[in-house]
Amino acid sequence: MEIVHLTYPVKNKITTGQVVLALGFFDGVHLGHRHLIATARKLADEKHLPLMVMTFDRHPSEVYAKNKSFIYIDTLEEKAAKMAKLGVDYLVVMKFTTAFSQISGQEFVDNVIIKLQANTVVAGFDYTYGRKDLANMDHLPAFAKGRFEIVKVAKQTVDGEKIGSTEIRRAITEGKMEEVYDLLGSHYVMSGTVGHGKRNGHKLGFPTANLVWTDKKAIPKVGVYATKTKVNNHWYNSMTSVGYNVTIDQERKIYIESNIFDFNEDIYDQPIAIKWYKYTRGEIKFDSLEQLKEQLQKDQAEIKQNFAEGLDKK
Template sequence: MKTIVLNEPLDSEKIPLEKVVLALGFFDGVHRGHQLVIKRAAAEAKKRGCHLAIMTLDRQPAIVFQHVPAKKVHYLTTLQRKLELFEQMGIDIAYVAPLTGQLPFMGPQEFVDRYMVGLHAVAVVAGEDYTYGKHDIANMQLLPRYAKNRFSVIAVEHLRFQEHKISSTSIRKLLDSGNIAAANHLLGYIYQNSGLVVHGEQRGRQLGFPTLNLAIPVTERILAEGIYAVKVKIAGNTYQGMASIGRNETFGNNRKVTVEINLFDFNQMVYGQTVTVDWYQKLRNQVKFTGASALIKQLENDRQQTIIYFKAKNKK
């Protein structure tokens, strides 16, 4: 997959000359609803015998249009992760448009001329609620007017689950409540975070359950506090384990939230390495224990429950 950043003013020499079917959206999470849009675009590209392209933005539009502080935005998928998922879905060209300069202030006709016609789209595919400016004047229903018969417009209906639209917002709510199983179902894949292994208090090692302490970028959304069954990818290898998102209140009050993972059959020192965590199942809520012995007993039970979970999952 070729990735092209569309800095303003657009450099036409960076744009491949071949015709494309262009999928449009912000695609945070690249969930099953987004995947339907991409698959519809892929089918159209195959029918027309041309390349499949996609265009996304480099940041959450709310940062620019609603003045939400960037530090308060926690993505389901970072830009890098989105690009990885796009490539897995067979995208030929991924365009990334930085939401800076004049782009946020473009009228719909200029945006269509530059970012649809200018990318040599023969068909544009997006969700039925996609907008490219103010909702009342830049929606999918009005796009044919701006297209002026230069490309086809395909609006994809929302994908629903249990009568509700599958959306990035609904998935965020599930993650915020710790319902990772439901979130993974709507995503269509296992939710993931990346994090740098940092030094912790080494309390887990003292308890007989050494942990990787992860510093996850503030731009990534983490799950609600709790204990989870996870898999962690380190230097090309994958290990099963159990993760704790919480404040370790057994050892004091008003502590910061940390992400600590006890891996099974793993005893390497990997400080300073970036690892990837796949979140599979919530095991339980956080509990404040009366002391270390009660905590150790619960951790032993958590480990057994995690092993049972993955054994059952592997049999499916």
């Protein structure tokens, strides 16, 4: 898969011929997104054309609503990796600027879709490309003027609930990891590197890898989770704490610390990833380090039992 970064207006051709173009932000590349991309991939195969997906470098609300605290399910790198697995040929990342946010629906069609040489455009029923009341899927045929075909993908649901990035972000921040899995189609993953902590876990007999992650990723709610942690391309069962270290520190800073089972290596500054399976309990302030240690032993035993019973078979 080729990744192409663009700024508006599109000036140079990316491909030598036409493409099937899928449009969306695709945060999380969840089940609804996968259905849309699969639809586009099938059309591309039938037409013997490459599949191009266009997304943005940041969520439009960061510009429209000046929402600088917007949180993401995936980093761009994580999104790209998922797209490659789905058979996307070209991932176009458009820089979303204030100027770009102000173009009309007709300008978007003429200066983006047409310049990308779309034979067919595939997008969700609620996709917009400007003012919602004007630049929506119902009005796209008028802007297209017969220059490309349009496929509008219907809303996708699970157990009556819409499959959407907003719903998934909410479930992550509420610690509902089983719901996240049902909507996302995979377990939520946070990637980063191992930072240098205060080694408090090591002193208690529960050494942890302290995750340093991108600030804009969705963070699961405070508590302890059954997880898997990836080190050197191998996934290990683990338990991960999200919290403020209330028993030991007064510092108001969120820590994500993974105690990796059956693992004893120095991995400071190395890349790791944490896959989230189940919320097991909230954060507790203990009266002593001994009480904390006893609880960690119970947590580890419970989570090991969860995995022994097939928690990771889903």
